[in-house]
Structure formats: C-alpha cells, structure tokens
Amino acid sequence: MMKLYLDPGHGGSDPGASGNGLREKDIVLDIALKMRSILLNDYENVEVRMSRTSDSTKSLQQRTNEANAWGADYYLSVHCNAFNGSARGYEDYIHNSLSDSSQTARYRDLLHEEITKVNQLRNRGKKKANFHVLRESNMPAFLSENGFIDNSQDAALLRDSSWRQRVAQGHVNGLARAFNLKRKQDGGSDAIYRVIAGSFQSRANAEQRAQFLRSKGIESALTAITISGQQWYRVQAGAFANRNNAERRLNEVKAAGIRDAYIMS
Numbered sequence: 001m002m003k004l005y006l007d008p009g010h011g012g013s014d015p016g017a018s019g020n021g022l023r024e025k026d027i028v029l030d031i032a033l034k035m036r037s038i039l040l041n042d043y044e045n046v047e048v049r050m051s052r053t054s055d056s057t058k059s060l061q062q063r064t065n066e067a068n069a070w071g072a073d074y075y076l077s078v079h080c081n082a083f084n085g086s087a088r089g090y091e092d093y094i095h096n097s098l099s100d101s102s103q104t105a106r107y108r109d110l111l112h113e114e115i116t117k118v119n120q121l122r123n124r125g126k127k128k129a130n131f132h133v134l135r136e137s138n139m140p141a142f143l144s145e146n147g148f149i150d151n152s153q154d155a156a157l158l159r160d161s162s163w164r165q166r167v168a169q170g171h172v173n174g175l176a177r178a179f180n181l182k183r184k185q186d187g188g189s190d191a192i193y194r195v196i197a198g199s200f201q202s203r204a205n206a207e208q209r210a211q212f213l214r215s216k217g218i219e220s221a222l223t224a225i226t227i228s229g230q231q232w233y234r235v236q237a238g239a240f241a242n243r244n245n246a247e248r249r250l251n252e253v254k255a256a257g258i259r260d261a262y263i264m265s
Helices: 024-042 060-070 103-118 152-158 161-178 203-215 243-255
Strands: 002-008 046-050 074-081 090-095 123-129 141-148 193-200 221-227 230-240 262-264
Touching: 002 024, 002 060, 024 046, 024 074, 024 141, 024 161, 024 203, 024 230, 046 060, 074 161, 090 103, 103 123, 103 141, 103 161, 141 152, 152 161, 161 221, 193 203, 193 243, 203 221, 203 230, 230 243, 243 262
Parallel strands: 002 046, 002 074, 074 141, 090 123
Antiparallel strands: 090 141, 193 230, 193 262, 221 230
C-alpha cells in the first residue's frame, strides 16, 4: 500500500499568490482533488490523505506533523507561482540538502518528466530549496509550482478546468511510474459514468455550484454543451468506469445538499 500525503498549498486565511482574478489556494485545491480522484478510482493499493479538502487554514507545521505521524511514503505539495507578472512556466523542488542521485531526486525526475509532457508551460527546470514541507517531512517530498498566476498567459491555462485535469493526470502519471502503481482492471481513461451536479445557462451560476462542491472536498469541473441552439454549462463531479464508484460520488454530492444530481452514462 502506497501512502500519499497530498498537500494543496495555502488555504483559508492564507490565499497564497493571486493575480488575474485567481487565487492560488483555489487552483491548487482543485488540482489536488482531481489527483485524489484519479488515484483512488484508477489505481490499486493507494491511500491518499490531504492536508485540506476545502478552503481551510492549516499551518506548515501541522501539515508535516500530520504526514509524519501517518507514516506517509511520499509528500507532494501543489502550488502556483507569482513574480510581478513577468515570469512564466513550471518548476519543481526537492530539499537543497539532497543529491541528484538520491531516491527523492529519482522520484522527482519521473514526476517532472510526466508533468511537463502535458502542462503546456515553459519548463523552468528542476530546483532545490529549503522549504518547510521539504525539510520537515520524514519521507521523500516534492513541491510543484504550476505556472505563474500573475502572468496573463499562464493564468489563462490555470483558469481552465480541463487544463487542471491534465496537470493532475501528469502528477499521477509520475507517481504511478515512481511507485509502480497498478491500474485497476475497471479503471482508466474509458470512464463512462459521469456524475452531474447541475446544468445552468449562466456560467457564473455553474461556477458557483462547482465552487460550493469544491468547498465540500468534492472534485468538480464545468463542461459547455449546446441544447436546442442554446449554451448550457454542466457541472460534473467526476467520471468513472465503475458504476459503484459513480454511485458513491453521487451519494457524496447529494449529502452536500445537491438533491437533483444524477449519473449520466
């Protein structure tokens, strides 16, 4: 059993970086929730514990203490960058005391390769730093900086739910290679059971519903559809190859108060 401590940075009273109408804490939470969903639905023998599943406040020390006490095998922290709007791209970090031949660096190399395959961002390279979560975690630790939120070109990607889904998948692909994760027989990209948590003609209303679900720790994304010549925005709370997994997600959505949610196949 591989135990992943998944840490969407910031949250609650700490918004992280901001720019172009976006907040880091919201973007990274969505990516992390998507990662958790992929891992639990598509892979065997994986446990995921998240530092937060909603917009809540948790200190850096609380995060590393929790990961250490749980005995996690890997600590993965998800972030976005900012630098006066002038910088662009993706970079990732391990602790600066580690050699490039260390196990942590080997894991990092695989994640870096898989994430940069799909993220459409300038590759700023593999770096090292003395960040708390890299220094105080007892297990190999990795921190990704997924674009510059204050750069308009990067922000256009960060705003796109389908891009965040691809980035989440890239992280998972790296984890799968690093830890030799085995896919479930009924998991993977052929998911056909979609949990629909509302359809709206107003994109703002759809975003509000999706944000509400994320605040409850439920992955959600928008898809635009045309019905009888009119544009609608559908809120999707996951897609699954296994009907039982879809039913579980549907129950979570209904428990959050969305009584008209349903499964579409």
